[in-house]
Amino acid sequence: xAGRSDVSWISSEGSRRxxxxxxxxxxxxxxxxxxxxxxxxxxxxxxxxxxxxxxxGNGDQPVQIVIEDGWGxxxxxxxxxxQDVIRDPTLFVNDAIQLTGPNGGPNHYGTWNLKTHLPAATxxxxxxxxxxxxKLSVTIPEGLRLDQVFPILIDKVGLTQDDINQAVAAxxxxxxxIHLNAAAKNDLEGFLFPDTYVLYPPVxxxxxxxxxAMADEFxxxxxxxxxxxxxxxxxxxTQQAVVIASLIEAEVSQDADRAKVARVIYNRLADxxxxxxxxxxxxxxxxxxxxxxxxxxxxxxMQDASLPYNVYxxxxxxxxxxxxxxxxxxxxxxNPAAGNWLYWVTVNLDTGETKFASDEAGFxxxxxxxxxxxAANGNPTGCS
Numbered sequence: 001x002a003g004r005s006d007v008s009w010i011s012s013e014g015s016r017r018x019x020x021x022x023x024x025x026x027x028x029x030x031x032x033x034x035x036x037x038x039x040x041x042x043x044x045x046x047x048x049x050x051x052x053x054x055x056x057g058n059g060d061q062p063v064q065i066v067i068e069d070g071w072g073x074x075x076x077x078x079x080x081x082x083q084d085v086i087r088d089p090t091l092f093v094n095d096a097i098q099l100t101g102p103n104g105g106p107n108h109y110g111t112w113n114l115k116t117h118l119p120a121a122t123x124x125x126x127x128x129x130x131x132x133x134x135k136l137s138v139t140i141p142e143g144l145r146l147d148q149v150f151p152i153l154i155d156k157v158g159l160t161q162d163d164i165n166q167a168v169a170a171x172x173x174x175x176x177x178i179h180l181n182a183a184a185k186n187d188l189e190g191f192l193f194p195d196t197y198v199l200y201p202p203v204x205x206x207x208x209x210x211x212x213a214m215a216d217e218f219x220x221x222x223x224x225x226x227x228x229x230x231x232x233x234x235x236x237x238t239q240q241a242v243v244i245a246s247l248i249e250a251e252v253s254q255d256a257d258r259a260k261v262a263r264v265i266y267n268r269l270a271d272x273x274x275x276x277x278x279x280x281x282x283x284x285x286x287x288x289x290x291x292x293x294x295x296x297x298x299x300x301x302m303q304d305a306s307l308p309y310n311v312y313x314x315x316x317x318x319x320x321x322x323x324x325x326x327x328x329x330x331x332x333x334x335n336p337a338a339g340n341w342l343y344w345v346t347v348n349l350d351t352g353e354t355k356f357a358s359d360e361a362g363f364x365x366x367x368x369x370x371x372x373x374x375a376a377n378g379n380p381t382g383c384s
Contacts, residue, residue, distance in 0.1 A: 053088045059115025059122070064134070067127075069109040069203055073097065076106055076127070084116045085123050092120040099124065108133055110200030136199040140214070142326035143249045145283070146189050149324065157205050167207035178212040181219055183228075183238035190242045190321025193218040221327050230334035234266070245333035246321035250279035251344070253352035258332035260356055264341045268315075273342070275311040283322040284309020294381060345370050349382050 065079050073096040077089035086092050097104065106127060111134040114126055126132050138156045140149055150164050171178045172186050184191040192214035199205045204213070222228065222238075231241035248261050268275055278297070285291040285301075288308050302312040309318045325333075341356040345366035357363045374383035 054091055055087055055117045055119050057117065057119075059118040061116045063114055063116050064111050065114055066111050066202065067106050067109050071109065072105050073100075080114075080123055085114050085118050086120045088120065092124060095120055095124050099128070108200065109203045110134060111202065134201060136201055136205060137196060138199060138210075139196040140192075140194040140324070142194040142329070143323050144194065145286075145323050146192070149192070149194075153207070153210060157199065157201075157210070159207050163207050167211055170208070171211055178208065179215045179219065181215065181222065181238070183242065185239060187320050188215075190246050190324060191215060191218050192324060193221055194324045194326055221330065225327065225331050225334070227330060227334060234334060234336075240317055241333045242325065242330070243317045243319075243321050245325035245329040246323045247275070247277050247280060247318075248332050249325040249329040250283075250323055251277065252346065252354050254354065255328050257344070257352075257354045258329055259335060259337035260339060260341060261344055261354075262332045262336035263339050264344050264356065265317075266336050267340065267342055269317070271342070272315045274313060274315050275317070277311050280309050280311045280318045280322050281307075284318070348373055349380060350377070 063083055063085060065076075065083055065085065067076055067079070073093045074089070076096075077086070077092045080086045080092060081089050108130075112127055113132045113134065114123060118126070136157065138152065140152060144152075146168075150161070153159050153164065154161060168188060171180060171188060175182075175184065175186050180186075180188065181191050188211070192211065195214075195217055197210070197213055197217075199210070204210070227241060228238050231238050234241070236244070244262060244265050247265060248258050252258055252261050265275060281297065281302070282293050282295075284307060285295070286293050301307060302310070304310060305313040309322075311318060339356070340358045342359070343357040343363035343366065344354055345357070345363065346352060346354045347366060347369045355366050355369070357366055371383075374380070
């Protein structure tokens, strides 16, 4: 019994010691936890103190800010503070002025990709790096009608047809509002230049801004090629020169043929001959009653002088351009080649090969060559 009593005492003592050890360990953990909590809170206070005037580090969450056209650094700083990008607007503005001078400002308006909680110097650096600027590239190919251009803007820029209709109506009512060339006579067709445009949303991606950019580019190209003076030397108006350029753009694809087609048009005008340009007739039908552009042309319709743009029967130029000519066609329109041609025929729709003739017999020979090509290639679209 004594031996069992000793063992019991030893077991009880060991249990008390184990419990004491656990208690000590728990106390130690609690103390460490408390110290960690205090330390963490202290670090937070320390970081707040460190960042009282300026954030430190590489930023936190992605954020976009919009810089409006004409803003100065103070406007930018206020926006950065409002979106929690920087803390002290004065610090940012002082850094910016040191970089650009007292009269300087942002490199570009538009939407910029930044982060929240950036040092002022880092935010400024990001706002001067073009890779952080949101850009939208939109290509308008040459030779498109405006009813083909607008769907591109809807698709690529996110505009609506209603937005575009309102902008076009306003521009036609007040063409100076988009800097439309005076020769356009309030008609936008042909005077909005086809090119690749880089937009900086949301500042210049509204329909009026885009129309203005395209009208400005037309005016720049027209001045570069001396369109007005050269048209006058050929005894046509600037508007008529653009009409001729639009016919050239629609009819041929090879640069070497453009000036020859221009010469055919001038020769026919001089002889008071109908131009007989298929693309102009198709455009007229489309604009008049919505007849699909590629619908077959009947002999009866070709002889109906009352149809608008019926250049098969009526001499003279169409009253407006029929598409958006590029620079090569505009240049050809006022720099026609020398020659006595009165006809042209594209004899191969795949390559765009075009041949010219100076009389009816030569023309019929080219028509036969074209028809033979169509028959040999299954009469694709464009043969009828």
